[in-house]
Amino acid sequence: MYISKSSVILTxxxxxxxxxxxxxxxxxxxxxxxxxxxDIEIIKPRQAxxxxxxxxxxxxxxxxxxxTTDLLCNDDARAAIRAAxxxxxxxxxxxxxxxxxxxILAPEELTRSENNGLQNIGPKLLAxxxxxxxxxxxxxxxxxIQFASSVAIVICPLGPRVQTxxxxxxxxxxxxEGLLPDVNAPSxxxxxxxxxxxxxxxxxxxxxxxxxxxKQFHVNETQVGAPQDDTPGTWDVDFYADxxxxxxxxxxxxxxxxxxxxxxxxxxxxxxxxxxGKWNGAFTPAMTKLGLLGIAGGSTGMxxxxxxxxxxxVVPRSLVKSxxxxxxx
Ligand code: HEM
Ligand SMILES: *[C@@H]1O[C@H](CO)[C@@H](O)[C@H](O)[C@H]1NC(C)=O
Ligand SMILES: *[C@@H]1O[C@H](CO)[C@@H](O)[C@H](O)[C@H]1NC(C)=O
Ligand SMILES: *[C@@H]1O[C@H](CO)[C@@H](O)[C@H](O)[C@H]1NC(C)=O
Ligand SMILES: *[C@@H]1O[C@H](CO)[C@@H](O)[C@H](O)[C@H]1NC(C)=O
Numbered sequence: 076m077y078i079s080k081s082s083v084i085l086t087x088x089x090x091x092x093x094x095x096x097x098x099x100x101x102x103x104x105x106x107x108x109x110x111x112x113x114d115i116e117i118i119k120p121r122q123a124x125x126x127x128x129x130x131x132x133x134x135x136x137x138x139x140x141x142x143t144t145d146l147l148c149n150d151d152a153r154a155a156i157r158a159a160x161x162x163x164x165x166x167x168x169x170x171x172x173x174x175x176x177x178x179i180l181a182p183e184e185l186t187r188s189e190n191n192g193l194q195n196i197g198p199k200l201l202a203x204x205x206x207x208x209x210x211x212x213x214x215x216x217x218x219x220i221q222f223a224s225s226v227a228i229v230i231c232p233l234g235p236r237v238q239t240x241x242x243x244x245x246x247x248x249x250x251x252e253g254l255l256p257d258v259n260a261p262s263x264x265x266x267x268x269x270x271x272x273x274x275x276x277x278x279x280x281x282x283x284x285x286x287x288x289x290k291q292f293h294v295n296e297t298q299v300g301a302p303q304d305d306t307p308g309t310w311d312v313d314f315y316a317d318x319x320x321x322x323x324x325x326x327x328x329x330x331x332x333x334x335x336x337x338x339x340x341x342x343x344x345x346x347x348x349x350x351x352g353k354w355n356g357a358f359t360p361a362m363t364k365l366g367l368l369g370i371a372g373g374s375t376g377m378x379x380x381x382x383x384x385x386x387x388x389v390v391p392r393s394l395v396k397s398x399x400x401x402x403x404x
Contacts, residue, residue: 125380128211129222129241132203133383136226139199146394147308148231153288154196159224160285161190162217163368165250167271172250173369174243176216179204181249189255191293217243221366225384228362231288232390234310235355238363239384242377243370258294258330262337265330272368274361280343281357282365283331287314291326301326309395312354315347 140152158178165184166173178184178193179201185194204219218241225239254272256265269279286303287310295301304314305322317325318335335344347354367373 125241125378125383126211126213128207128214129380129383131210132207132214132219132222133226133385135203136223137230137385140227140230142308145308146232146390148227148234148288148310149308150290151196151199152227152230153290153307154193155200155220155223155227156285156288158193158196158200159221159362159366160282161193161255162220163365164256164272165189165252165254166369167254167268168273169271170251170254171369172246172248174217174221174366175246175250175369176204176218176220176243177246177248177250178220180216180245180247183249187252188293189252213241215241215243215245217245222380222384224362224366225381228310229385229387231308231310232388232394233351234387235359236381236384236387237359237366238379238381240363240367240374240377241380256330258328260330260333262330262333262340265334266337266339274365276340277343277357278361278364280334280340281347281354281361283334284312284314284347284354284358285362286328286331287311289314291328294328295326298326303328303331311395312347312349312351315344315354316349318344 140148140155142149162176162178163174165178178190179197184190185197190197200219200223201216203223204214204216207214207219221243222239222241225237228234229236254268256268260268266276266279269276274282288307289303290300290307291303292299302325304311304317305325306313314331315335318327318331321327334340347357363374367377370377
């Protein structure tokens with residue numbers, strides 16, 4: 076067995092580690108994956124140490140997001156990643172709100188059609204917030220939502236560790252409706268919508284790659300659970316190829332098809348096809364930025380808790396065999 080920094084995961088999520096067969100993963104494969112991850116050594120806690128409670132949260136969430144049967148990330152994981160997006164992105168530079176926990180604290184927000192699909196994960200994240208707030212009152216719903224997303228991403232095979240801060244304030248005032256993207260909006264409108272949140276077109280293309288682990292439940296209710304790529308339990312780049320090639324069984328969102336075809340974004344979109352390292356490198360900083368929308372000063376004064384987000388999983392080849400990822404990177 077190859078002993079590496081990733082063996083830390085054994086102590087942070089013993090149940091998870093025991094479910095995995097690390098021995099199946101060779102040195103060569105591990106190095107191939109590691110080369111394409113952000114350099115975790117340079118991510119250092121800044122203003123203060125991460126409160127100890129987040130280590131406990133990470134352990135619980137690691138179990139929550141893993142399907143112990145197929146060892147892929149599960150429906151709660153994909154919903155948590157989307158929840159992080161929806162809490163923050165119901166905001167633009169001329170309004171207040173953003174990453175403030177209101178998605179789960181303001182009862183109205185989850186009832187909106189724009190949040191359809193988040194009605195199961197919302198109360199789970201709220202219950203976790205309350206549970207861990209009782210242990211450490213510094214825990215906020217806004218932080219729980221972003222932290223859960225980071226754990227969910229890394230529990231998906233091939234998922235990277237996203238730099239993750241805590242220190243957000245909560246608000247139970249609902250954010251403005253209508254600032255989340257419409258699946259039927261043309262690419263130009265989507266690009267403008269995100270630009271008004273300070274997210275560039277290139278960052279948007281990296282972020283929609285989260286549809287690598289996505290399933291649709293409400294766009295077409297005759298195809299409930301249809302995924303947006305052929306491997307929704309894996310954080311791979313098949314989404315970027317599948318959006319154009321539309322394999323049988325894959326449900327391509329109109330918004331993704333539009334962004335893939337737009338001359339302003341198509342080269343960026345195609346650039347991620349078959350290039351896991353390039354996507355991870357673009358996705359992780361964009362996701363950190365998304366997790367700070369609406370917070371004056373950004374990460375200034377916040378606490379870097381990246382070190383307690385589990386390390387990327389060392390996954391057996393059998394989990395990614397349907398796509399020759401290891402041969403491509
Ligand atoms: C142009 C921008 C976007 C549009 C129009 C869009 C639209 C959608 C739609 C319509 C669904 C299916 C929901 C359902 O039917 O239940 C979905 C799912 C999802 N989206 Fe997006 N999305 C966008 C960007 C993003 C971003 C930036 C992220 C995260 C970084 C994200 C993460 C997800 C995830 C993880 C799911 C799967 C949820 C689940 O399976 O429960 N999306 N999105
Ligand atoms: C776990 O994975 C198995 C095999 O793919 C699937 O049948 C089952 O529904 C999944 N369970 C959950 C809770 O997602
Ligand atoms: C949280 O609220 C306090 C009090 O209003 C403020 O001083 C602080 O800057 C806020 N923190 C963030 C991260 O927005
Ligand atoms: C932000 O959203 C509000 C409410 O929809 C809208 O009136 C305003 O024009 C938007 N501002 C920007 C910069 O997009
Ligand atoms: C939903 O999917 C079904 C089955 O593929 C299709 O016949 C129908 O036209 C779709 N509905 C919409 C609104 O796209």
